[in-house]
Amino acid sequence: MTKHIFVTGGVVSSLGKGLTAASVAMLLQRRGYRVKLQKLDPYLNVDPGTMSPFQHGEVYVTDDGAETDLDLGHYERFTGVPCSQSSNFTTGRIYSSVISREREGGYLGKTVQVIPHITNEIKDAIYSLDGEETDIVITEIGGTVGDIESLPFLEAIRQVRQDIGHDNAMFMHITLVPYIRAAGELKTKPSQQSVGILRSIGIFPDILVCRCEHSLELEHREKLALFCNVPLNLVVEEKDVANTIYEVPLELAAQDLDVYVLERLKCHVNRLDVADWRAMVQRFIEPDNGAIEIAVVGKYIGLQDSYKSIYEALTHAGIANSVRVNVRMVESEEIEARGAAAALEGVAGVLVPGGFGDRGIEGKIAAIRYAREGNIPFFGICLGMQCAVIEFARNVCGLDGAHSMEFAPDAQHPVIDLMEEQKKITNMGGTMRLGAYPCVLSEGTRARDLYQEDKISERHRHRYEVNNAYREPLVENGLVLAGLSPDEGLVEMVELPSHPWFVACQFHPEFQSTPLKAHPVFAGFVAAALGDKQ
Numbered sequence: 001m002t003k004h005i006f007v008t009g010g011v012v013s014s015l016g017k018g019l020t021a022a023s024v025a026m027l028l029q030r031r032g033y034r035v036k037l038q039k040l041d042p043y044l045n046v047d048p049g050t051m052s053p054f055q056h057g058e059v060y061v062t063d064d065g066a067e068t069d070l071d072l073g074h075y076e077r078f079t080g081v082p083c084s085q086s087s088n089f090t091t092g093r094i095y096s097s098v099i100s101r102e103r104e105g106g107y108l109g110k111t112v113q114v115i116p117h118i119t120n121e122i123k124d125a126i127y128s129l130d131g132e133e134t135d136i137v138i139t140e141i142g143g144t145v146g147d148i149e150s151l152p153f154l155e156a157i158r159q160v161r162q163d164i165g166h167d168n169a170m171f172m173h174i175t176l177v178p179y180i181r182a183a184g185e186l187k188t189k190p191s192q193q194s195v196g197i198l199r200s201i202g203i204f205p206d207i208l209v210c211r212c213e214h215s216l217e218l219e220h221r222e223k224l225a226l227f228c229n230v231p232l233n234l235v236v237e238e239k240d241v242a243n244t245i246y247e248v249p250l251e252l253a254a255q256d257l258d259v260y261v262l263e264r265l266k267c268h269v270n271r272l273d274v275a276d277w278r279a280m281v282q283r284f285i286e287p288d289n290g291a292i293e294i295a296v297v298g299k300y301i302g303l304q305d306s307y308k309s310i311y312e313a314l315t316h317a318g319i320a321n322s323v324r325v326n327v328r329m330v331e332s333e334e335i336e337a338r339g340a341a342a343a344l345e346g347v348a349g350v351l352v353p354g355g356f357g358d359r360g361i362e363g364k365i366a367a368i369r370y371a372r373e374g375n376i377p378f379f380g381i382c383l384g385m386q387c388a389v390i391e392f393a394r395n396v397c398g399l400d401g402a403h404s405m406e407f408a409p410d411a412q413h414p415v416i417d418l419m420e421e422q423k424k425i426t427n428m429g430g431t432m433r434l435g436a437y438p439c440v441l442s443e444g445t446r447a448r449d450l451y452q453e454d455k456i457s458e459r460h461r462h463r464y465e466v467n468n469a470y471r472e473p474l475v476e477n478g479l480v481l482a483g484l485s486p487d488e489g490l491v492e493m494v495e496l497p498s499h500p501w502f503v504a505c506q507f508h509p510e511f512q513s514t515p516l517k518a519h520p521v522f523a524g525f526v527a528a529a530l531g532d533k534q
């Protein structure tokens, strides 16, 4: 029977519930259990695909084309277990299926209500990951306990514990223990209160994970144990880590959190082997090759979470090359104002990530020109590839006024155009070209060399594409179409053999990079940047 762990958050948001859930999953996995992860988000959007990264951080895309919360990126990076459509549900998605079923007559004669109809739908979502190949499901509830909108989710997980029994379901509550500088003290009251809210709705946390800047003393643990009704050893400390998020599982393991979880769920405690993980963390902390600086030029730079997977993939590539990768976050509008040379001076490589909308586009194009003309390693992703094609068309092929139809519908040379299948689409939600598609790499290209494979599978999220009518001038002027869709209809990767390292792709390789296995194109990019430095 599949067991369930529910992760809730108290006091404030941004406590790193996703990282904690991913870390616990990774530890249980390494004790021999098959674990799946899932996030339930209380907001009303059916998925985060229609939200700006400023609202929500990056939209993470799964193989099967779900546009999801960025915590799923942590889940995949920590466990290597692929997420799917069943790994992220929102209030919007739950309600929309209940309402469609009501319209179809699925509840004929009944009054449709939050309890039981919405809560049943939530429970179906939770149980959808159960099965022979799943020992444990970890479900993270987004938001903070006490929010009005998370109530149906909390009620549903309370019911799950009733349905499947004490030994098969447990609650882990992540809470903040703030340090009050003026008093020089850690305060446990907010945690007591948030556990109080949980208890008032029938949920009794089994484990308290306390996020704190300073270590908990015995006296704090005793207080929390007493007031929150949790055994002393189940008050676990999760201090801010010193170097990297990949230390979190090691810190939790040092306190035997995974052992307590397994004992609580009446599972056998097998040996834990994290030697490779520990070595990876060590390589991050003490790289052999010093540090390099890579510029990421985007328009959502102000928010750390907007390019989460890109930053993580660069870190992984740094670990693979034993070099610390420092990111210089450059607002593309800043390049428009100050010029590329001023903003990018001294960087070892330039990365232009994906994006939507025309703000800052000319800055991205200028950054690419600077990298191309200056022989600086360049890596373009999705919109970054589209901008590279625009730049090449304008400045190498002499196609003045080359642009994307996304930004200039009456462009003189629409080198980037809406994909044919997108032309009839009117709804905005979930209608892009999404998820994993195969791509064929041509022989003799850098792409083929990096992947060491001729057929790859990468995840996509786009509506626009290289306009096939312009393939000829692009190729004649030296751009190599290194990767194509199997029917050769879509350009998936381009590169410039005349440049030391200039590679761009229409897909998002950052979603498949993990700390133990850096993505080959990221690893190659960082190696090239490092080579330049040396």
Ligand code: GLN
Pocket (backbone or CB within 6 Å): 353, 354, 355, 356, 357, 381, 382, 383, 384, 406, 461, 462, 463, 464, 465
């Ligand atoms: N806006 C572009 C498109 O829709 C690029 C998308 C992206 O970078 N994810 O094709």
